[in-house]
Amino acid sequence: xxNAVVIHYGEIxxxxxxxxxxxxxxxxxxxLALKDLINEKPIIKHGRLVLFISEKSDQIKDRLRCIPxxxxxAFSIVVPSDIEAIKEVALKxxxxxxxxxxxxxxxxxxxxxxxxxxxxxxxxxxxxKHTKKKVNLGKPDFIVxxxxxxxxxxxxxxxxxxxGGLPVFPNEKIISLLSGGIxxxxxxxxxxxxxxxxxxxxxxNYTRQSQNxxxxxxxxxxxxxxxxxxxxxxxxxxxxxxxxxxxxIPSKLRMLVYRRFMMRIASKIANLENAKxxxxxxxxxxxxxxxxxxxxxxxxxxxxxVFTPLSGMDKEEIIDIAKRMGTYExxxxxxxxxxxxxxxxxxxxxxxxxxxxxxxxxxxIQGLVENAISKMKEISIEAKW
Ligand code: ATP
Ligand code: MG
Numbered sequence: 323x324x325n326a327v328v329i330h331y332g333e334i335x336x337x338x339x340x341x342x343x344x345x346x347x348x349x350x351x352x353x354l355a356l357k358d359l360i361n362e363k364p365i366i367k368h369g370r371l372v373l374f375i376s377e378k379s380d381q382i383k384d385r386l387r388c389i390p391x392x393x394x395x396a397f398s399i400v401v402p403s404d405i406e407a408i409k410e411v412a413l414k415x416x417x418x419x420x421x422x423x424x425x426x427x428x429x430x431x432x433x434x435x436x437x438x439x440x441x442x443x444x445x446x447x448x449x450x451k452h453t454k455k456k457v458n459l460g461k462p463d464f465i466v467x468x469x470x471x472x473x474x475x476x477x478x479x480x481x482x483x484x485x486g487g488l489p490v491f492p493n494e495k496i497i498s499l500l501s502g503g504i505x506x507x508x509x510x511x512x513x514x515x516x517x518x519x520x521x522x523x524x525x526x527n528y529t530r531q532s533q534n535x536x537x538x539x540x541x542x543x544x545x546x547x548x549x550x551x552x553x554x555x556x557x558x559x560x561x562x563x564x565x566x567x568x569x570x571i572p573s574k575l576r577m578l579v580y581r582r583f584m585m586r587i588a589s590k591i592a593n594l595e596n597a598k599x600x601x602x603x604x605x606x607x608x609x610x611x612x613x614x615x616x617x618x619x620x621x622x623x624x625x626x627x628v629f630t631p632l633s634g635m636d637k638e639e640i641i642d643i644a645k646r647m648g649t650y651e652x653x654x655x656x657x658x659x660x661x662x663x664x665x666x667x668x669x670x671x672x673x674x675x676x677x678x679x680x681x682x683x684x685x686x687i688q689g690l691v692e693n694a695i696s697k698m699k700e701i702s703i704e705a706k707w
Contacts, residue, residue, distance in 0.1 A: 329371040332393035348391040348489040368430040388548040392484030398476040421463025487515030495597035505603030507649040512631040525560040527660040544706025558698040573666035582623035
């Protein structure tokens with residue numbers, strides 16, 4: 323008898339010809355995420371992955387819960403696909419549980435001599451007879467799950483939910499503009515769930531606080547890396563650009579000019595990284611810079627598509643995801659938001675591109691961008707548990 327984790331994917335199962343590519347990517351991501359905890363690689367088996375392990379572990383559980391592409395997984399006991407062996411292990415499992423039960427069988431080996439319903443009945447009766455526990459199909463206290471494959475069957479009683487979505491593809495890169503607030507961490511997570519590898523960029527203003535800011539951003543990226551194993555973070559100094567903007571741009575427009583510079587610098591980083599798009603934490607009209615007019619002005623400084631997965635969400639919904647995903651507590655720690663530096667109390671809410679381009683005429687845009695790029699710092703960050 324061996325122990326294995328049976329890993330099921332949701333959406334990958336719907337893929338046609340590309341399915342094997344998704345399965346292999348998921349298997350590779352699991353192998354990397356668990357590399358210090360396992361001795362064997364996950365195996366692709368009839369629409370699921372099977373990972374043999376020496377024993378059940380909370381560390382394996384915590385990490386698998388974070389890997390995009392996994393719908394659910396279960397710590398299971400592996401037996402030969404033979405009804406007598408299945409009965410014995412199912413009984414052992416039921417003996418350690420309380421209350422009434424049912425048996426649920428999935429049979430991907432259609433050559434197995436019994437149907438799923440037969441197996442449910444045979445194993446259910448066997449457990450009831452030996453434990454005196456009652457079968458309750460409507461509201462069982464626990465379920466004995468049996469998955470029958472070609473040579474082996476997997477038996478377990480607890481399905482653990484994963485994050486769902488699709489596995490992260492290392493080359494499907496997106497640049498995330500990560501502020502340190504709640505929103506951009508959530509938007510990064512949502513893009514990882516769609517299979518994108520996120521490269522993080524943070525703009526900071528040198529002050530006495532900048533050590534703390536860096537620590538906070540590294541912590542956030544450490545938590546976000548649970549979902550994509552490891553990450554690259556670019557810390558870009560923004561003070562010189564801000565000083566120039568303050569000198570040359572009326573306060574009502576400064577926020578927009580700041581954010582247009584961020585998009586320009588992010589565009590350069592995207593080229594360095596071979597990234598194909600950007601993601602921001604913008605949510606329509608949440609703050610003054612996020613009116614449709616202003617977002618148009620900001621995003622037109624980017625040379626690739628900008629995704630905003632939070633555009634249609636309320637703050638409450640966003641906070642909910644941040645809490646479940648694990649970044650909320652770090653995001654709400656106080657820090658110096660570089661964008662609030664010398665901006666108007668009532669900024670422009672309906673800017674158009676002509677107006678902003680006119681205002682930017684006095685700035686040496688290319689020189690400022692290149693200077694920031696030459697001074698930025700690149701940091702590698704592993705998942706933080
Ligand atoms: P967040 O919670 O992500 O900070 P927010 O609702 O506070 O968002 P803003 O502060 O206006 O809104 O920022 C909007 C978006 O601009 C952020 O979600 C982020 O993508 C980007 N952004 C803002 N400041 C920075 C920064 N210092 N570095 C990188 N990106 C930033
Ligand atoms: Mg913010």
